[in-house]
Amino acid sequence: MSTPAADVWLTGGTVFDATGREPFRADLRVSAGRVAEVVALDPTARPADRRGPGVVVEDVTGTTVLPGLVDAHAHVGILRLHGQAALPAPVQAAMVFAVLADSLAQGFTTLRDLGGVDGGLVEAVRRGLVPGPRLLPSGQILSQTGGHGDFRGPTPGGADPCQNPSTGADGFTLPMLLVDGPDAATRAARAQFHRGATQIKVFATGGLLSHGDPIEAPQLSEAELRAVVEVAADRGSYVTAHAHSPRGLQRAVRAGARCIEHATLVDEETVELMAAHDVAAVGTLTVSEVLRVDPASLGAGPVDAGDSARLRESAARAIDALERAGVRLGCGSDLIGERQHRRGWEVALHARLSGASVALQRATRVNAEICGIADEVGTLEVGKVADVAVFDGDLLAHPDLLMTTRPRLVLAGGAVVSRTPRDHRDHRDTEEAS
Numbered sequence: 001m002s003t004p005a006a007d008v009w010l011t012g013g014t015v016f017d018a019t020g021r022e023p024f025r026a027d028l029r030v031s032a033g034r035v036a037e038v039v040a041l042d043p044t045a046r047p048a049d050r051r052g053p054g055v056v057v058e059d060v061t062g063t064t065v066l067p068g069l070v071d072a073h074a075h076v077g078i079l080r081l082h083g084q085a086a087l088p089a090p091v092q093a094a095m096v097f098a099v100l101a102d103s104l105a106q107g108f109t110t111l112r113d114l115g116g117v118d119g120g121l122v123e124a125v126r127r128g129l130v131p132g133p134r135l136l137p138s139g140q141i142l143s144q145t146g147g148h149g150d151f152r153g154p155t156p157g158g159a160d161p162c163q164n165p166s167t168g169a170d171g172f173t174l175p176m177l178l179v180d181g182p183d184a185a186t187r188a189a190r191a192q193f194h195r196g197a198t199q200i201k202v203f204a205t206g207g208l209l210s211h212g213d214p215i216e217a218p219q220l221s222e223a224e225l226r227a228v229v230e231v232a233a234d235r236g237s238y239v240t241a242h243a244h245s246p247r248g249l250q251r252a253v254r255a256g257a258r259c260i261e262h263a264t265l266v267d268e269e270t271v272e273l274m275a276a277h278d279v280a281a282v283g284t285l286t287v288s289e290v291l292r293v294d295p296a297s298l299g300a301g302p303v304d305a306g307d308s309a310r311l312r313e314s315a316a317r318a319i320d321a322l323e324r325a326g327v328r329l330g331c332g333s334d335l336i337g338e339r340q341h342r343r344g345w346e347v348a349l350h351a352r353l354s355g356a357s358v359a360l361q362r363a364t365r366v367n368a369e370i371c372g373i374a375d376e377v378g379t380l381e382v383g384k385v386a387d388v389a390v391f392d393g394d395l396l397a398h399p400d401l402l403m404t405t406r407p408r409l410v411l412a413g414g415a416v417v418s419r420t421p422r423d424h425r426d427h428r429d430t431e432e433a434s
């Protein structure tokens with residue numbers, strides 16, 4: 001992303017800086033891609049005139065000014081769970097580029113991608129060839145044979161028995177890799193870092209959208225998990241594990257995983273173990289809500305309705321238990337599909353359980369901490385990278401606005417990367433009509 005020449009003043013908005021401070025009216029100056037000043041406004045004084053040579057003034061009175069949102073669980077390269085490989089690679093690429101641009105327009109300036117794309121897509125964005133958020137890719141998710149990442153039929157065919165033949169485009173987006181045995185796990189983890197992964201994702205239990213692997217079943221042996229953790233630690237990185245149920249989750253924690261995705265069916269013992277090991281959790285509420293209201297949009301095929309309802313109910317209890325135990329808790333949409341336009345839902349759904357301020361901090365500062373980039377982004381403090389999302393209205397009072405509106409203005413690295421006209425900010429109608 002290029003550094004803008006002019007300083008930008010965002011004037012008159014209510015700043016939610018995500019440090020835990022109450023929102024306050026302030027003028028915010030961006031210079032050389034960073035937050036340069038945050039000047040709290042005295043309600044009795046006349047507003048300062050910020051105009052001047054080389055200065056752009058954006059009057060954002062009546063808005064909430066947030067740090068750019070971070071989705072800690074994205075899959076920009078998973079467009080369909082079945083049959084994606086039937087799409088020509090350029091078509092898949094065009095769809096992924098559209099998802100990236102649309103993520104910016106939703107106010108998301110960072111995506112931790114947990115399976116699919118690799119460093120090649122990061123390079124395309126970094127060079128400015130396509131607009132997109134900061135991307136932290138995982139490459140392929142490591143799964144055991146017969147695990148949550150094994151989308152082959154019961155009688156597998158295809159040239160490479162370790163690839164899922166119907167998903168992705170080689171060299172661009174491949175979601176899963178099947179590994180069995182510690183040596184294979186070591187090799188697979190090294191291969192992901194070689195292609196630009198910033199962290200490794202593993203499947204440590206069964207899940208919802210795969211078949212033949214129960215949610216209760218632990219996946220990957222402790223030796224396999226330890227092998228992956230060792231490779232990540234050698235790279236100064238970490239492993240995050242998809243885990244719904246206690247046995248596999250506890251095994252991943254004992255093996256050294258630093259983060260758990262979903263953590264939906266946790267019991268007291270599991271939550272205490274996570275807290276004792278300072279392991280973070282990323283709650284994912286959006287997908288089960290989308291499965292309830294619009295399952296076709298995920299392209300997921302038939303889903304066990306009982307499993308889906310059970311996970312939705314237990315996720316709310318899990319978030320409560322994780323919060324009470326003091327586990328660092330972030331949030332991620334886990335959206336897949338060609339249109340990933342509901343990233344904001346995750347924040348709104350967390351707000352219903354934990355309040356708007358906590359939810360917005362999860363989606364900014366805490367997610368940045370989990371991603372290991374909190375020195376640079378996640379709060380609106382002087383010196384931080386100027387990733388900013390400006391939403392009409394009071395998001396703290398009305399967090400459901402994140403389900404229905406787009407930000408009027410989004411800055412990434414101090415540059416305006418998205419500006420949505422007033423008529424297009426409410427996206428309820430287009431969404432329901434599609």
Ligand SMILES: [Zn+2]
Nearest residue numbers: 073075114334
């Ligand atoms: Zn996922």
